[in-house]
Amino acid sequence: MVALEQGTWVDPGSLPGNKPEYELLGSKNWHPSPNVRGRREDYPVDTTEADLPVWLYNGVGGSSVLYGGIWARALPSDFRARTLDGVADDWPISYDELLPYYQAVEREMSVSGLAGNPAYPPGFEPPMPAAPIHRTGRTMAEGMNKLGWHWWPGTNSIPTQNRTHEGKCVRYGICRMGCPEGAKSSTDVTHWRDAVALGAEVITRARVARVTVDERGRANGAVYLRDGVEHFQAASVVLMAAGGIGTPRLLLMSASERFPDGLANSSGLVGKRLMLHPYAASVGVYDDDLENWLGPAGEHIGSMQFYETDSSRGFVRGAKWALLPIAGPLEAAEKWTDRGSLAGEALWGDGSADRMKSFVRMLQWHIVPEDLPEETNAVSLHPTLTDSDGLPAAKVRYRVSENTNKIIDFNLARSLEAHEAAGALRTWVAGRNFMTGHNTGTAKMGDDPATSVVDRFGRAHDVPNLYIIDASVFTTSTGVNPTATICALAKRTATHIASNARNQEVGS
């Protein structure tokens, strides 16, 4: 097993979270936008024709290095959007089919949480106990109870107990800048180190330029660039995990005589149906110091009250809410300074001291809406812009749909009511169309080769030994954070490959 990764291993000691400059470093070298970081391995993503920028991380562990670790299984209804709501498509698999794989990866990712969440079918039992919901969660929970609304202690892929190699979370609260403790379950920590110990090879700084095919159209390796030198890695089976932007880019770059429109693209859907989960945030200022900077970040509590479709609301599908800590004063300041903030007053000037003193008395709801697939929202190869190896950059076209905007409007209004019920002195919408890093849908999973890119096991319909194991295979985006489902699908694909190895066609 040889892995080709364009970035490098992350040294936890180099991460910003426990340094006085943490929020400033997080605004540049550790920013979740590849365009802002601008490192050698960050292929540019042109978002001039998109309503929001794109977030991702390029390095061993991928975007999980910077993710928040909110762990949310999709719901049974997520796999049946067409049947239940008449929109988008059903997945070719069901919640029940994915269930054993969710359970397996929850152990591997040291998921912490409380069993019995009534937002899920029975059997969601996180292997580690939940983190404290803290003053923040308690304050909001009391408000949610007044309204009779669902909430539940946070479920996060962040360990609350020590595990074999790593310690438990010590609550720095800056998970989205990478975990300096090596506690958060990013896959460099949870999987890659063990895989290397077991004999897997990871070649870093290796940027794959194209996947190659043999005369029978089977994948037989990859051409990659390292320090400007071209190499070839032969392979019998190729697994692609380059992410919702990187995978369509690589498939399109892998066009050949046999596959002139890009590899695995006979459906024409490679790169299309991009979904980004543009999230919105609301805040409240409360009486007391809520120690809202305490980790994990991760969610302290979550709510699925408005997740399922209710046709009386004038839209389909819904949103997941997460109550998150506010990592520090610069993040708190953004609640006023963001261009989408409806604070109604500037942070600066007269009275700014009082506003700043309310930073630690704030709570924030993040609202992640489901985002339905549209073929006009798409990743393509940039006609002129290139990465540091001269390969085409990604071009993203993306517009937030009317249904998504309605989901956001409705949920923001409810979240302000939640703040009020929880005792907020002031509440406001802190912004919308924020980036989640949930880049899904660009290599759709389905049964029909004419209308999907991969089959129910993640295998490309057009190439029998090419599998895709990342967020691009999502048939719909679901309304939850995607990593639980990405990991469960990858586990299912891996199990399928292992149990069918004898019949697996291989490249030559």
Add this chain to the structure above:
Amino acid sequence: MTVVNLSDELGDASRARLATLADVLIPGGSGLPSASDADVAGQWINRTLAANPDLADAVAHVLAVEGAPGEVLERLRIERTDVFDAFAFAVSGAYFMNPAVRQALGYPGIAPRRMPAADGEAEYYLEDDILAPVIGRGPVYRQA
């Protein structure tokens, strides 16, 4: 100008000007120092620009504009929102890094620090059966 080295090149006059401009945004009060009292234009802006060199352009831009500090910033806020936002981010980033400011705002330590949960802390915040009503209402998911 070499943007990255702006903090090395800031002379006394520029630093004095920066302090006056920063005070327009952060005049202090209610137990918080003003930007100039917090030495924003000294070591903290240096560390800010070292941590995020991209901000140097905006700081240089604002310093190059002549006029009364309040008017300069108000004009930029309307006409050059990108410059204004980056300048305000740099100045406030420098201000919040000052440990005295951080402490006065109620943040612990000079940076986030280890604060492992205590035994029983998770249970404590769920006391008084606070989850009982949620559980009592039963499932909220759709069968599919």
